[in-house]
Amino acid sequence: MNLATEPDRRAWVVQVMGLPVSVHLRGPGVRTDAVAERVEQVFAELGEMDAVFSTYRPESVLGRLGGALPDPATAEPVVREVVTLCELARTRTGGWFDARRLPLPGGGLGFDPSGLVKGWAVERAARWLTDLPDHDLCLNAGGDVLLRTAPGRPAWRVGIEDPGHPERLLDVVERAHGAVATSGTARRGAHITDPRAGRPAEAVRSVTVVGPELLWADVYATAAVARGADALDWLATLDGYAALLVDAAGRVRATPDWPGSRPAVQTRAR
Numbered sequence: 001m002n003l004a005t006e007p008d009r010r011a012w013v014v015q016v017m018g019l020p021v022s023v024h025l026r027g028p029g030v031r032t033d034a035v036a037e038r039v040e041q042v043f044a045e046l047g048e049m050d051a052v053f054s055t056y057r058p059e060s061v062l063g064r065l066g067g068a069l070p071d072p073a074t075a076e077p078v079v080r081e082v083v084t085l086c087e088l089a090r091t092r093t094g095g096w097f098d099a100r101r102l103p104l105p106g107g108g109l110g111f112d113p114s115g116l117v118k119g120w121a122v123e124r125a126a127r128w129l130t131d132l133p134d135h136d137l138c139l140n141a142g143g144d145v146l147l148r149t150a151p152g153r154p155a156w157r158v159g160i161e162d163p164g165h166p167e168r169l170l171d172v173v174e175r176a177h178g179a180v181a182t183s184g185t186a187r188r189g190a191h192i193t194d195p196r197a198g199r200p201a202e203a204v205r206s207v208t209v210v211g212p213e214l215l216w217a218d219v220y221a222t223a224a225v226a227r228g229a230d231a232l233d234w235l236a237t238l239d240g241y242a243a244l245l246v247d248a249a250g251r252v253r254a255t256p257d258w259p260g261s262r263p264a265v266q267t268r269a270r
Contacts (some may be wrong), residue, residue, distance in 0.1 A: 007136070007153070010038075014043045017050045017118065019142035027135030035135075038128045042139070045125040052078060053117045056105050067110015069100065085120060085215070086113050092216075093223035094234075098195040115192075119181060119218035122146055146214045149176040162261065163206040163259050164240070170252060171244060171260035179214035183207055183221035184246070192225045203228035210259060211241035225247055 004255060010030035013022040023042060029035045050065040054060045061070075061079060069077050102112040122141045129137050130148070137148040138156050147156050155176040161186050162168040173180065183192060184206030194201040207224040208218040224231035235243040236255040244254045244262055254262045 003008070007134075008153070010035075012039050012043075016043055016046045016054065017121070017141070017240070021046060021122075021142070022138075022140045024138040024140070025129070025132075025135055027150070029132065029135065036134065037142065037145040040126040042125045045128070046121055046141075048080070049117065049121040049124070053082065053121075054259075055112050055114060062111070062113075065111070066106075067104045067261060069111045080112050082117060082120065086116055089116055089219045089223075093219065093227075095195060096223040096231075097216055097219050101195070102193055106244060110185045115220055115222040116185075116215065118142070119179070119213075119215040123214050134201060144179070144181040144214060144218055146179050147175050148180060152184075160208050160244060161206075164250055170246070171262050172258045173210060175210065175259070177211045178210065179217040180208065180210050181214060181217035181221045182209075183218070183225045185225075192222055194226050194228070201226045201228065202230065205250070207231065207235070207240055207246075208244045209235070211238070217241065242252075 007026040009026050011024045011246055013020055021043065023039050023192065037165065052061045055062055057063050062154060070083055070087045072080050072083065084090060089097045097115060099116065100111055101109045104110045104112060105134060118141055122139055126137065126139050126146055134138060134150050136150055136153050140145040142206065145158055149155060155174040158173050158175060158180045160171045160173065161167040169197045177210050184204065192201050204225045207221045209221040211217045220235065220238060225233065226234055229247040232243065232245050232253050240257045241258060242257045244252065244258055244260065246252050
C-alpha cells in the first residue's frame with residue numbers, strides 16, 4: 001500500500017481480566033474522542049465481565065459460588081448464557097472441554113468457565129467497535145486475537161509464538177477477518193486439565209486455531225491441548241477452522257488447510 005494513502009493507526013493497551021489486552025485500529029477517526037470513548041467502553045465491559053466470572057476474585061459472582069455450578073433459575077442472564085455455552089462446548093468437543101470439574105485457584109474442583117469466557121467476552125466487548133466505518137480492528141487479549149478489516153485494506157499479519165523459544169515465531173498467518181487463538185503450556189505451564197484422566201495435560205505444548213469466531217477458536221485450542229498429540233485429526237474435521245500443533249517432543253504439525261507456511265507434518269530438532 002502507498003504510505004501516503006495508508007490509514008492512520010492507534011493502539012491502546014490495558015491490563016484487564018488478569019492479562020494485557022490491546023486494541024489496534026486503522027482508519028480515519030482513530031485520533032478522535034469519539035473513537036477513544038468506544039475503546040474505553042471495550043475495556044470497561046471486559047472489566048465488568050471479569051467482576052462476574054473471575055475465579056481469582058472472591059467477590060466475583062463465581063468467586064462467591066466457590067466452584068458451584070450457577071443455578072439457571074436465579075443466575076443473571078450473562079451467567080446463564082455462559083453456562084449454556086459451556087455445555088455446548090462440552091458437546092462439540094466430545095467432552096474434552098469440560099468446565100464442570102476443574103481445579104480452582106483456592107484448591108479443590110469446581111465450575112470454571114475461564115477457557116470459554118475470554119473469547120466470549122472479547123467478542124461481546126468488540127461490538128462497541130463493529131459499526132465504525134472504514135476502520136480495521138485487531139483486538140489482542142493475551143495472545144488470542146480478533147480481527148476485522150475494511151474492504152480493500154491489507155490483512156493483518158499475526159505471528160505464532162514458538163512455545164519452546166518465545167522470542168521466535170513458528171509461523172505468520174494473514175487474516176482479514178476472524179480469530180486466532182492459542183492454548184498451551186508456554187506461559188502458564190500445564191494448566192489445562194485432561195478431563196478424563198483428571199490431571200494436567202502435558203502431551204502438547206501449544207495449539208493455535210484460526211477460524212471465524214474467537215470463542216470457538218479458543219475452546220477448540222483448549223480442548224485440543226486436553227486431548228493430546230492425536231488431537232490434530234479431530235481439529236482437521238472442524239468446519240471453517242484450521243490448526244497448528246506443537247507436541248511435547250517439539251514436533252510441529254498443521255491441519256491440511258492451515259493458512260500459514262507450515263507443512264502438514266514437520267519434525268523439529270531440539
